[in-house]
Structure formats: C-alpha cells, structure tokens
Amino acid sequence: xxxxxxxxxxxxITLKNLFRKPSTVEFPAxxxxxxxxxxxxxxxxxxxxxxxxxxxxxxFCEWICPSQIIAITATPKRESPFTxxxxxxxxxxxxxLQACIVCELCIQVCxxxxxxxxxxxxxxxxxxxxxxxxxxxxxxxxxxxxxSWHTGAGLMEMQNPQRGQEKxxxxxxxxxxx
Amino acid sequence: xxxxxxxxxxxxxxxxxxxxxxxxKYSLFQYPFVTACCGMEFMSAACSHYDISRFGAEIxxxxxxxxxxxxxxxxxxxxxAPVLRKVYDQMCDPKWVxxxxxxxxxxxxxxxxxxxxxxxxxxxxxxxxxxxxxxxxQVLDALIMLQEKIQREPLEKQA
Amino acid sequence: xxxxxxxxxxxxxxDQVLATHDAHGDETAVIKRDRLLDILRFLRDEKDLxxxxxxxxxxxxxxxxxxxxxxxxxHLYSVTMKHxxxxxxxxxEDDARVPSSYPVWPGFDWYEREAYxxxxxxxxxxxxxxxxxxxxxxxxxxxxxxxxxxxRQPITTLLGEKS
Numbered sequence: 476x477x478x479x480x481x482x483x484x485x486x487x488i489t490l491k492n493l494f495r496k497p498s499t500v501e502f503p504a505x506x507x508x509x510x511x512x513x514x515x516x517x518x519x520x521x522x523x524x525x526x527x528x529x530x531x532x533x534x535f536c537e538w539i540c541p542s543q544i545i546a547i548t549a550t551p552k553r554e555s556p557f558t559x560x561x562x563x564x565x566x567x568x569x570x571x572l573q574a575c576i577v578c579e580l581c582i583q584v585c586x587x588x589x590x591x592x593x594x595x596x597x598x599x600x601x602x603x604x605x606x607x608x609x610x611x612x613x614x615x616x617x618x619x620x621x622x623s624w625h626t627g628a629g630l631m632e633m634q635n636p637q638r639g640q641e642k643x644x645x646x647x648x649x650x651x652x653x
Numbered sequence: 654x655x656x657x658x659x660x661x662x663x664x665x666x667x668x669x670x671x672x673x674x675x676x677x678k679y680s681l682f683q684y685p686f687v688t689a690c691c692g693m694e695f696m697s698a699a700c701s702h703y704d705i706s707r708f709g710a711e712i713x714x715x716x717x718x719x720x721x722x723x724x725x726x727x728x729x730x731x732x733x734a735p736v737l738r739k740v741y742d743q744m745c746d747p748k749w750v751x752x753x754x755x756x757x758x759x760x761x762x763x764x765x766x767x768x769x770x771x772x773x774x775x776x777x778x779x780x781x782x783x784x785x786x787x788x789x790x791q792v793l794d795a796l797i798m799l800q801e802k803i804q805r806e807p808l809e810k811q812a
Numbered sequence: 813x814x815x816x817x818x819x820x821x822x823x824x825x826x827d828q829v830l831a832t833h834d835a836h837g838d839e840t841a842v843i844k845r846d847r848l849l850d851i852l853r854f855l856r857d858e859k860d861l862x863x864x865x866x867x868x869x870x871x872x873x874x875x876x877x878x879x880x881x882x883x884x885x886x887h888l889y890s891v892t893m894k895h896x897x898x899x900x901x902x903x904x905e906d907d908a909r910v911p912s913s914y915p916v917w918p919g920f921d922w923y924e925r926e927a928y929x930x931x932x933x934x935x936x937x938x939x940x941x942x943x944x945x946x947x948x949x950x951x952x953x954x955x956x957x958x959x960x961x962x963x964r965q966p967i968t969t970l971l972g973e974k975s
Contacts, residue, residue, distance in 0.1 A: 502793050507702065516784045528693045542762035573759035573771075576785040599782045599795035601802065603758065603773070606783045732947045735971040742970075764956040766963060767946070776965075
C-alpha cells in the first residue's frame with residue numbers, strides 16, 4: 476500500500492505549499508540580497524582623498540585584459556597640483572562591456588587601486604554603443620553605484636596578510652611605472 | 654493590409670496602436686536559442702525566484718513559427734550562423750531579438766576563426782544584455798526595456 | 813610503473829623507434845611512420861601490452877621551431893593492464909601523410925577527421941576523411957601556426973542553399 480500513502484503525502488505537500496510564502500522576488504521594486512563578495516560586470520574609477528584621479532595611465536589593465544576591451548590614452552607626466560610630484564594621467568579611459576568576462580584581472584594588476592568593480596549590474600542597451608563605459612561614466616559610477624569591497628591592495632592583503640603591514644598601501648606615485 | 658496606412662496619425666490610429674502594442678508586450682512568446690553556459694542564467698530567470706512569467710514572457714516555444722521573441726543565449730559559431738538566420742527568418746512578424754550575454758553581443762573574448770563577432774552581423778538585434786553571464790535581474794531589465802520599445806512602435810511598422 | 817611497453821617496442825621494432833623517454837611513468841616513444849600500422853597492431857594484440865583503448869590522437873605544429881614540422885601524437889591506454897603509452901610520429905610539411913589507425917582502433921575515426929580538419933595531416937586509408945568541425949568550403953587549417961590570426965571566413969549562404 477506504499478502508493479496509497481504516497482498519494483496522500485503528495486496531497487499534503489501541495490496543501491502545505493499552498494499557504495507558504497512565495498519565493499519570488501518582485502524584481503523591479505525589490506532587489507534580491509547578494510553575497511558579501513559579489514561583483515558585477517561594471518566598473519568605477521576612483522579619486523583619492525584630495526579629489527584627484529587615482530589612475531596614472533600605466534596601461535597595465537589594458538595589457539592584461541583577456542578580451543582586450545580596455546582602451547587608455549595616457550598623457551605625459553606632469554606635476555600634480557596637490558602633491559607637487561610628477562605623475563601620469565589617463566586622458567581617456569573606456570571599457571567596452573560587450574565582451575567583459577568579469578575575470579577581475581584589471582583590478583588585481585592596478586598599482587594605484589584606481590579601478591574597482593561595482594555591486595550593481597550594468598543596464599542592458601538598445602545598441603552596442605550603450606554598453607561602452609566612457610571615462611565620465613566610470614567616474615560617475617564612483618558616486619552613483621555601490622562599489623565592491625575589493626581593490627588591488629585589498630585582494631593582495633587577503634592573499635598575504637603580512638604584506639600589507641610591512642608596506643603601507645599609500646606609497647608615492649613617482650616610483651610606479653607610468 | 655493597407656488599412657493601417659490610412660489610419661496613421663489619426664486619433665483612431667494612435668489608440669489602436671496603443672492597444673495593439675499593449676497586448677503584444679505582455680504576451681511575448683520566446684524562443685530560447687541556447688548554445689552555451691548563459692543558458693543556466695536564463696533558466697534561473699525563468700525559475701521561481703525571478704519568474705519571467707510576471708512579465709508575460711512565460712512560455713518558451715520550441716518552434717520559431719510560434720514565437721515572436723528570439724533569445725540568442727551564448728556563443729554562435731560561423732557554422733551555426735545559417736541556422737540562426739533560418740530560425741529568425743521562420744519567425745512570424747512582429748518579431749524581436751534579444752542578444753543575451755557577452756558572446757552573443759560581440760563574440761566575447763572568442764576573437765578567433767570560428768566565432769561570429771556579434772549576432773548583429775547576421776540578424777537585427779533589439780536589446781543587448783552585457784555580462785558573462787548576465788544576472789537574471791539584467792534579463793528582466795532587458796525584458797522591461799523591450800516592452801517599453803514595443804509600446805513605442807508606430808502603427809505602420811505593425812503590418 | 814615499469815618501462816615494459818617501451819622495452820618491448822624497442823626490442824621488436826629496433827629500427828623503427830627513433831627515441832624513447834619516460835618521466836614519472838609517462839612513457840613516450842618517437843617512431844617512424846613506415847611500419848606504423850604494424851607497431852599499433854603489435855601494441856594492441858600482445859597479451860602483456862594489450863593497449864585496447866584509444867585515448868587521444870592529436871597533432872603538434874612545431875612551426876619554424878623544429879624539423880620535421882608536424883608530430884602526430886597517439887595516446888593509448890590498456891584497461892586490463894592499466895598502463896599508458898604515448899607515441900609520436902614526426903611527419904614533414906610537404907609530405908604530411910600518416911597511415912590511418914582506423915583498422916586497428918575504430919575509435920580513432922573522428923580524432924583523425926579532427927586532426928585532418930584543423931592541421932591538414934592526411935590519414936591514408938581512412939574511410940571518410942572530410943572536415944568534421946569546420947564547414948564545407950573552409951580554406952586552410954586553422955590550428956596551423958601559420959594560419960592568419962585575424963582571418964575570418966563567414967558563411968554567406970543560407971542553410972540548405974547551394975553556394
């Protein structure tokens with residue numbers, strides 16, 4: 476009589492689920508909770524405490540990108556108006572999100588922790604050009620989106636906690652390649 | 654049919670277009686052209702946590718003749734390109750195409766001898782979703798954007 | 813693991829084996845292609861070798877690095893004896909032909925078609941040697957190192973149409 480009991484058991488499960496709270500998240504109004512270390516395929520460029528751009532235009536991220544979607548135009552070195560030291564700047568910085576595979580390599584190689592990923596996903600677009608992140612949009616993302624927890628130094632410290640204590644992350648810009 | 658060309662710009666024509674578009678945008682029958690790993694996220698968008706049926710795109714139709722929304726999910730190789738084109742040609746008007754994920758949008762990081770560099774080289778695309786793979790939220794975002802686009806379509810394009 | 817397979821092979825086909833080496837039980841024999849089918853049959857049929865399972869067949873392209881240019885690589889495994897062997901057959905670019913191993917292991921059928929498709933090595937005696945991954949009308953062999961990295965050959969005809 477196993478099948479007989481099983482029939483009533485399934486009826487019971489159906490009845491129980493009838494009064495359960497539905498698991499659906501009403502998406503446009505409510506966003507589902509994400510994991511602490513979640514990162515999405517969108518980026519932001521950061522400013523330092525003086526309000527100056529952190530990116531020095533060293534092109535490390537452009538070289539390491541497997542999809543070759545980062546394009547940087549660097550300017551020659553000039554003196555920073557805040558610290559007085561000579562450093563490079565990025566004149567133009569675009570990330571083409573059409574082919575980003577969220578590998579995080581650009582963040583790992585950044586010597587200045589200038590680029591981070593965001594916790595908010597990028598909006599779909601009606602054309603391919605809508606998916607290109609320009610420099611203005613990347614700097615606007617710093618203010619408008621929730622940033623991910625990790626930067627290049629943060630990831631390095633997670634791998635090797637002693638390393639961060641020996642050498643503080645706020646090193647001068649002049650000893651970095653530009 | 655010819656009738657709608659007389660109605661273009663008139664009050665009746667705009668009201669009719671609104672009503673037609675309203676009916677169309679909430680009854681999208683999708684054809685999932687799933688070729689790669691993005692299919693997992695597509696399934697997740699269809700499951701109960703996100704529930705794509707709340708936007709009226711509930712039922713996947715596995716015949717292109719019954720579908721009016723083509724989801725191209727995943728990498729499309731050159732050998733598969735004639736198949737995709739034929740599937741698109743078999744769909745009845747009005748029809749829309751969503752390019753799902755990095756590989757379908759631009760070829761992704763498969764910049765090689767066998768991968769189509771974006772499905773818009775073969776078929777017209779309405780909405781591009783970035784991500785590798787996209788979140789289900791982005792899929793629903795794209796669906797909402799597509800619904801807005803359908804609502805804006807003029808009457809003469811609906812013939 | 814013992815070097816039994818290499819020793820047996822070298823004893824039987826002393827003039828055919830060009831070189832042997834093994835590293836951590838990973839046995840490799842570089843052989844000539846002249847009596848390749850005899851060697852393969854010998855490896856399969858001997859009771860204490862019994863290589864009954866074809867694992868993999870692939871080609872290495874040593875473009876401008878080594879002569880001869882191509883190396884056809886056979887990976888064999890014995891289910892009963894639980895040992896492995898790798899055979900390498902160097903072939904020249906101008907004469908890139910190898911006798912097909914289909915009569916010995918029918919499992920190498922599609923591997924040989926793939927190797928022909930992507931590297932252009934011809935397998936003599938294969939019953940159906942045509943492209944398996946690339947489409948009809950594809951020019952060249954894309955995994956050769958001298959295939960242009962940016963060359964694209966899209967299909968311009970619709971499915972079912974004649975080009």
